Every structure is written in structure tokens, then in C-alpha cells.
Amino acid sequence: MIRKSFLIYGVVQGVGFRPFIYKIACKNKLCGFVKNDSEGVELEVEGSEENIKIFEEQLHAQLPPLARIDTIKTKELEPLYEKSFEIRESSIYANNAKTALISPDIATCHECLEDKKKEGKYHNYFATNCTNCGPRYSIIKTVPYDRSNTSMDKFAMCESCLEEYKNPLSRRYHAQPISCNSCGPKLSLWHAQSKTAIDETDIFKKVADFIESGKIVAIKGIGGFHIVCDASNDAVILKLREFKNRPTKPLAIMCKDSVQIKSLACVNEKEEELLTSKEAPIVILKKSLFSYVKLSKFLAPNIDRIGCMLAYTPLHHLLFQYLNTPIVATSANLGDEPILTKMEDIFSKLPFIDFVLDFNREIINGVDDSLLQVVNGKTQTLRLSRGYAPKVIKLPFKSEKKILAVGANAKNSIAFVMGNNLILSPHIGDLDSLKAFEYFERTIETFKRFYDFEPDIIVHDKHPNYETTKWAKKQNKELVEVGHHLAHIYACKAEFGLSGDYLGFSFDGTGFGDGKILWGGEIFVGDERKYHFKPIKLLGGEKAIKEPRRVALSMLFDALSLEEVQELDLACVKEFSPENLKLLHQSHTKNLNAPQSSSVGRMFDAIVSFSDIAQTISYEGESGLLCESYYDENRTRSFNYAITDGVIDMKIVEFILNNKFDKKELNSMFINTLVEIIISISKKEKLKVILSGGVFQNKTLLELAACGLEKENISYFFQQQTAINDGGIALGQAYFCVKNNIG
Ligand SMILES: [Zn+2]
Ligand SMILES: [Zn+2]
Ligand SMILES: [Zn+2]
Structure with a gap:
């Protein structure tokens, strides 16, 4: 008989770790206890040496899906000859060192989706969750992660939920957001213009009808509201773009299932793995040339990619019961402001919204959807947020x-x-x-x-x-x-x-x-x-960042006189009146409001301007995306370049002045040269x-x-x-x- 203590650090709180310990301890006939402390989980087990060894193996091999062990400290103790194994309540935070790690929000698991389909208290319940899924970071006010420290504190558990919550063998043991149709948060549907409530019967059918009839609906999710509309409807998307003052920046869509995504985009194994992962991010995919699903051409104009995600809460799944087309699901916010988490803010800040689907579980910490893509078989993170942070x-x-x-x-x-x-x-x-x-x-x-x-x-x-x-x-x-x-x-x-x-x-x-x-x-x-790259003068300073034509023009001024530039048959030159050309040339020669920059981003701007794909842009990174859309792998040429004293000089203008080229050629050459x-x-x-x-x-x-x-x-x-x-x-x-x- 031996007794051993374990201090375990990592993601071990609020992820079903203690019931997991309880299960494997009981299975191996061990006595002792497990409890959360401020830094992680503390446990002691007592039994035969062999059983403790098996326990330790299972501890690593059978970890719950969301748990992660970073370090374990163990110590041998004198046996206490206890009779049972128990889960003890959290100890008081005596040393005040709160370092237990907080788990991110996780997409609904398969078992919860099954529960939602069955008769019973979770039937069609929009917030079904368990220890392996559901909201976390978005509802936490402070640690330890106990219900009283979350926005679920105002919902008293019904008897049945409390029973599951207390049962170490249940999937919902200590699932802090546990709730059901009878005791949990409630949905409500609103007319955004009149701010009046709409009767909740067949609520998802109603919302689906609104979407299909071209309305814009704000729908509350895990970390904030989404602005939702029909992804196949040109008119409503143009309306949304106008209201949001977002002329071309791509809009992400949400799909019912991976079958739907595969019918509109090319999805490789790695991409599917990401789409269906417990983090459920937006994955940027290549648009399919032969889409079986009608999508508006205004979702991601002029580029060959589309950001897709799968329904990731029971609420989304309930809505998709009534929808056959993907929906636009973009963060509800004003310009660059953070994602909106309260219905009142939707009313006051987004006057173009027609309806709001809300529920009364407060979002404490707003979180946007994460954005990823797959490059060369590896994940690349473009926005680290829901599910990961x-x-x-x-x-x-x-x-x-x-x-x-x-x-x-x-x-x-x-x-x-x-x-x-x-x-x-x-x-x-x-x-x-x-x-x-x-x-x-x-x-x-x-x-x-x-x-x-x-x-x-x-x-x-x-x-x-x-x-x-x-x-x-x-x-x-x-x-x-x-x-x-x-x-x-x-x-x-x-x-x-x-x-x-x-x-x-x-x-x-x-x-x-x-x-x-x-x-x-x-x-x-x-x-x-x-x-570093040879600096380019940015004519007009900040202005040049939104206007690729200014960068292109500046590169021409580096090589030619004003008169020579005026003679050129190039779109970026024709964009400016003779007076403006003169002024810009002055700013170039006299270094007036023309800061120098060695940015590769600005060189992408010059290329899209020289090839006349875009002379002005409306969002950061647009030139890069446009340039990629014109990349042709069969074009293998590149520009000449020289490296002198560490300064890299790409001979773009030299090429442009002496050669015939088309859009594909110029854009491909630029990427090849880099x-x-x-x-x-x-x-x-x-x-x-x-x-x-x-x-x-x-x-x-x-x-x-x-x-x-x-x-x-x-x-x-x-x-x-x-x-x-x-x-x-x-x-x-x-x-x-x-x-x-x-x-
Ligand atoms: Zn679950
Ligand atoms: Zn309940
Ligand atoms: Zn940077």
C-alpha cells in the first residue's frame, strides 16, 4: 500500500478533469481525493503500487478532450488507509496566486447535438452544452471557473440539471454553463426598428424566413452578435456593404455542414480537419469553379477565396434546420469598433438591422471568430480568437x-x-x-x-x-x-x-x-x-496607403522626368490630372509629405496599380489578395534585381518601360521575384x-x-x-x- 500526491498544472480546470480523475481512480480501486486549487489540480491516491502505476498511465493516455497537462509534481506520502475516493470542493485561495489557466470557448460537441435531437429537457434547446464543449472565456468574470463567477450565476439549476452537475460520472459534472429548456437562458426575437418583441413560437422558422426574404438579422452567438443575411442574395449583400461602408472586404459565410462547404469551395484534408475541429474557425478556402450552391458574387469580389465556417452552437444548428443556403455571418460592429455583445448596442449603432435574435445569457468577454488558412499543408493563423484564445x-x-x-x-x-x-x-x-x-x-x-x-x-x-x-x-x-x-x-x-x-x-x-x-x-x-528593400517615397504620406496609384507613380518619378512620365500610356498616370501630376512630382523631388518606405506591402500596391487591377483599395491587404488572384503558375519569369550594400533594388520600372505585359504576367513576376x-x-x-x-x-x-x-x-x-x-x-x-x- 502506498500513497502519492500529484500537483497538476495546465488546462485542468473546467474541462472535466476532476471527474476524469475520479473515474480512473475508482476503476483502479484507489482511495484519496482530488480538488482544484488556485494554480491547478491537487490530488492524492492510495492503493497498490501496481494500480497507481496504471492510474498514472491512464492519466496521460485518456485525458478529456479539452484538458492539457503541462507539468506534474509528485511526492510519496504515508498511507492514511482511507476507504473511498472523493472530489473535494475548491480550497480557499490562501496564497492568492491565481494562475489556473482559462480555457477558450468550444464548439458544440456531437453528443450535445444528439441530446438536442432527443426528447427531453434538451430537446431543441439552443444552449445545450457539457464539459467537453460550450462557452468558457466569453462568460467568465473571474477565476476560479465556478458558476458563481460566470454570467450563468443568475440562472438557478433545475433539479435534473443539478443532479447531472453533481454526478462525477455525468458528462455535465461541473459543466458551469449547464442549463436546459426549463432552467436556462431564454431566446427572444425583436423588431429592430420598433424595438418590439415578436412572439417566440417557431422562432427559428421565423428567423429563417426573414433571412430568405432578404432581411438582415443580428444573431447573438458565443462571443458577440453576427450580422446575418442570405449569402446568395446580391441585393441584401450590397445593402449591407453600403451600410457598413465596406465596399469590397470579403464577408465570411457560415454553412450548415461540410457537405455544403465542399459544394462551393475546394477543401483539402487539412482544411476539413480545421473546419470540423472543436475550435470551429473561419477557414479561407479556394472558391470552387463549379459551385453547386448559388453564392452572391459580392461576398468576396475580385478574389478567388472565400472564408467559411460551420455552424458551431446549437442555436446555429437549429436555425439551419430551416435554411438551405449558407448565410453571411460577419461580426456585428461599427467600422473598426469591437464586436457588439448587447442588443441595445445593435439597436443604437446598427440602424440597418431588421431583426434581432437575442438571449439573456450575458457575454462578459467579447470574442470574434478566429480566421485561419492552410499553407503548404500547415495551418496559418490570421486571427487568433474564439476557440484558441x-x-x-x-x-x-x-x-x-x-x-x-x-x-x-x-x-x-x-x-x-x-x-x-x-x-x-x-x-x-x-x-x-x-x-x-x-x-x-x-x-x-x-x-x-x-x-x-x-x-x-x-x-x-x-x-x-x-x-x-x-x-x-x-x-x-x-x-x-x-x-x-x-x-x-x-x-x-x-x-x-x-x-x-x-x-x-x-x-x-x-x-x-x-x-x-x-x-x-x-x-x-x-x-x-x-x-532591406530600396525605399519608395509615399506621395501624400498616409494617403498613399489607400491609393496604390500614388506608389506606382512615385516609382516612375524615381526613374523618369515629369515630362517623360506624362507621355506614358499607363493607367496609374492617367488617374491624375496634369496639375496633380505636377504637384505630386514636386512633392517627390522636394520630399514634401513624401515619407520613404521599404515596405513590401507597398510594392504589392505598385504592382496592382501598374497592372491596372486596382488604383485605390479599401482594406488592408487588398493588394496582396488581388495580386494572388492573378498569379499564374505557368508564368515563370521574374524581374531583375540587384543587392548593393544590403539594399535590394527590384527593377520593376525598368521592365515596365521596356516590355509588353498583361495583368497575370506582372503579378506572377512580382511574387516569383520575392x-x-x-x-x-x-x-x-x-x-x-x-x-x-x-x-x-x-x-x-x-x-x-x-x-x-x-x-x-x-x-x-x-x-x-x-x-x-x-x-x-x-x-x-x-x-x-x-x-x-x-x-
Ligand atoms: Zn457537449
Ligand atoms: Zn435544467
Ligand atoms: Zn507588422
Whole structure:
């Protein structure tokens, strides 16, 4: 007879871990107890040595789906000769060190979907859930994850739910959001214009009818409201685009099942795995040329991709009983503001909404849908949010100090380092609006509350005008500044736990560089920038970012006189009146409001302008997507380029002036040249390679670069589980501190 204690850390609370321990302890005839403590799970087992050994094996082999063990500490104890095994209540948080990790929200599991179909208390219940699925982060006010600390606290469990909640052998043992038709939250349907309630009978049939008849409905989900309409209806989508002031940015759709998705897009094995995973993200897929499902051409105009996700709550599944076409399901928000979580805000901020489907379980923490794609057989994360975040990265050592990394201004997320955990928040968004900035501050407060966290060090971007930088400087804490483009490289190092020197390609939009030049096409050896693209003057500063024609024109001015440019038969020149051309030329020669930038993102702009695909754009990354749409793998030519003293000069204008070309040729050549440059520098530097920054969201570029590096037997890394764009900056900032022993 021996007794052994275990302290287990990782994702072990609120994921069915204690009942799992109870089950395997009883199965192996062990006595003792299991309980949650502030840091994880504590348990003691007593029995024969052999049975304890089997118990330990099963502990690792049969873990519940959402649980994850990071570390286990064990100790042998004197036997107490107990008679049974029990689950004990959480201990009081004596040491006040709250570090138990919070699990993200998870799509409805198959068993819950079956329960919903059966007669009984879960029949057609829109919020059916269990320990293996359902809302988590979105309903938590503070830890420990107990019902009283969630927005389910106001719903008293009925007798039957309480029985399941208390039964360690039930799938719903301690499922904090457990509820049913008789005791749980209730649905309500509203006329958005008159703010009056509509009778709830056949509620899903009614909502489906509204959608099919071309109405716009706001539907409450896990982390916020979706704006929903018929994905095949051109008129309603154009109306939505006009109201949202979103002329071309792709809209994601939600489908009934994978059969439906496969009938409208090309889905490979890896993509299907992601679509049907417990995280249920939006996956960007290639549109099918022969779609069996009618889809509006205005969903993702001019590009060959479409973002699809599967129904992921019982509510969605109930709605799809009455719908045969996919629905547009885009986050309900105003411009760049955060996702709306309250019906009153839908009424006041989105006047174009016709109906609202609401329920009275409050969303405490808003979370957007996550956005992923598959590149070269690997996952690539474009937005880390519902299902994945808060995300924990284990550090191989403990940080002495508590670090808060505040991230970038666009696609913001924040990161926390405490002990050996690096915790990444869900996507917060672009911080240009006051509402978004409030949401940023609120998220910091939320995490501080979750973990009793007070930072010793705050790490921020070098950009003095980032809202995050300004905020950091007001906090009266020790500050650390990390260059934006190096932070991209460190984000990749963080995900893979890399140390030492790498060759880092940081290709991005325009970001703060050395004070004189905006960076965005930088190549690092270790922490030193060794190469960069030849800077282009951005005529009109900020304006140039929305107007590719200004970038193209600037490149022409680099090579030719004003008179020579005026003579050219190029669309980007004809876009401007002779007076404007003159003014822009002056701004070019005299460096007036013409900051220089080495950004690869801006070079994509120039290419779409030179090939006259777009002269102005309406969302970040649009040029990259357009360029990809015109990529033709049979076009193998590339531009000449020279590398002098680390400055890479791609001879785009030289080619344009001396050759005939079409749209496909120019766009293919540009991507081919970038790939050639990556391969040639990698061969020269003989280091392992990191590819990071927003430009690498370009699937064609990343795929070709990856294949090229593989062919040359060069090891390379790109972020898979964390955002490769500015959503990963906070992660890189935090890891920079950790790796450089600051903290
Ligand atoms: Zn479930
Ligand atoms: Zn109930
Ligand atoms: Zn960036």
C-alpha cells in the first residue's frame, strides 16, 4: 500500500478533469481525493503500487478532450488507509496566486447535438452544452471557473440539471454553463426598428424566413452578435456593404455542414480537419469553379477565396434546420469598433438591422471568430480568437518579473508573462476608435483580474504614435521598447521556442523603422537588420496607403522626368490630372509629405496599380489578395534585381518601360521575384529561416517560398498557431524581453 500526491498544472480546470480523475481512480480501486486549487489540480491516491502505476498511465493516455497537462509534481506520502475516493470542493485561495489557466470557448460537441435531437429537457434547446464543449472565456468574470463567477450565476439549476452537475460520472459534472429548456437562458426575437418583441413560437422558422426574404438579422452567438443575411442574395449583400461602408472586404459565410462547404469551395484534408475541429474557425478556402450552391458574387469580389465556417452552437444548428443556403455571418460592429455583445448596442449603432435574435445569457468577454488558412499543408493563423484564445505558450524557464506586452495598433492583441506562462489574449482589433481603445484597456483589466496580475515591466512598439505606446508611457512602470519588425521575428521564435540567430524575413505593411524611413521589407541576421528593400517615397504620406496609384507613380518619378512620365500610356498616370501630376512630382523631388518606405506591402500596391487591377483599395491587404488572384503558375519569369550594400533594388520600372505585359504576367513576376530573393539570401547566409509579417498572409508567396527553401534543404519556420500579422506583435515583444533576460 502506498500513497502519492500529484500537483497538476495546465488546462485542468473546467474541462472535466476532476471527474476524469475520479473515474480512473475508482476503476483502479484507489482511495484519496482530488480538488482544484488556485494554480491547478491537487490530488492524492492510495492503493497498490501496481494500480497507481496504471492510474498514472491512464492519466496521460485518456485525458478529456479539452484538458492539457503541462507539468506534474509528485511526492510519496504515508498511507492514511482511507476507504473511498472523493472530489473535494475548491480550497480557499490562501496564497492568492491565481494562475489556473482559462480555457477558450468550444464548439458544440456531437453528443450535445444528439441530446438536442432527443426528447427531453434538451430537446431543441439552443444552449445545450457539457464539459467537453460550450462557452468558457466569453462568460467568465473571474477565476476560479465556478458558476458563481460566470454570467450563468443568475440562472438557478433545475433539479435534473443539478443532479447531472453533481454526478462525477455525468458528462455535465461541473459543466458551469449547464442549463436546459426549463432552467436556462431564454431566446427572444425583436423588431429592430420598433424595438418590439415578436412572439417566440417557431422562432427559428421565423428567423429563417426573414433571412430568405432578404432581411438582415443580428444573431447573438458565443462571443458577440453576427450580422446575418442570405449569402446568395446580391441585393441584401450590397445593402449591407453600403451600410457598413465596406465596399469590397470579403464577408465570411457560415454553412450548415461540410457537405455544403465542399459544394462551393475546394477543401483539402487539412482544411476539413480545421473546419470540423472543436475550435470551429473561419477557414479561407479556394472558391470552387463549379459551385453547386448559388453564392452572391459580392461576398468576396475580385478574389478567388472565400472564408467559411460551420455552424458551431446549437442555436446555429437549429436555425439551419430551416435554411438551405449558407448565410453571411460577419461580426456585428461599427467600422473598426469591437464586436457588439448587447442588443441595445445593435439597436443604437446598427440602424440597418431588421431583426434581432437575442438571449439573456450575458457575454462578459467579447470574442470574434478566429480566421485561419492552410499553407503548404500547415495551418496559418490570421486571427487568433474564439476557440484558441486565451492561448498559453509554455516557457522553458520562469520569468522573474511579470511582463505585459501591449502589441501593435492594428489587429491588436496583448500578452502576459508570469512564471513560465506566456498568455496571449484574443484578437482585440484596430485601435483607431475610442471604443476599440476602451476595449483594449478593458481586456488588460480583465486579465489582471483573472490572474491577480500587476506588471513589473511593460513592453511596447517603437512607434511613438501607436495608442499602445502612448498608453504604456503613462503607466509609470519600467518600459522596454522593441522594434516592430524584429517583434514579428520574435513572435515566430516564441511559438517554436527558438533561441539563437536566425535569418528573419520581416515583410510587412508600413511600420515605424529607424525614425527616417518607414520599414516593412527588412531582413534580419540575428537581431541586426542586414538587408532591406530600396525605399519608395509615399506621395501624400498616409494617403498613399489607400491609393496604390500614388506608389506606382512615385516609382516612375524615381526613374523618369515629369515630362517623360506624362507621355506614358499607363493607367496609374492617367488617374491624375496634369496639375496633380505636377504637384505630386514636386512633392517627390522636394520630399514634401513624401515619407520613404521599404515596405513590401507597398510594392504589392505598385504592382496592382501598374497592372491596372486596382488604383485605390479599401482594406488592408487588398493588394496582396488581388495580386494572388492573378498569379499564374505557368508564368515563370521574374524581374531583375540587384543587392548593393544590403539594399535590394527590384527593377520593376525598368521592365515596365521596356516590355509588353498583361495583368497575370506582372503579378506572377512580382511574387516569383520575392521568392527568388528569399531563396538567394537564405542560400548565402546559411542560417535557419524565419518568415513573418503581414505580407506572408499571402498564401501563394508563402507556399512558393516554403517549397523553394525545402528544395534547397534550408530549414524554415512560419507561425502556425499564432498570428503572423500584427496580431502576433505582443507575443514577439514579450518573448523579446524573456529572451534578452529583461525580466
Ligand atoms: Zn457537449
Ligand atoms: Zn435544467
Ligand atoms: Zn507588422
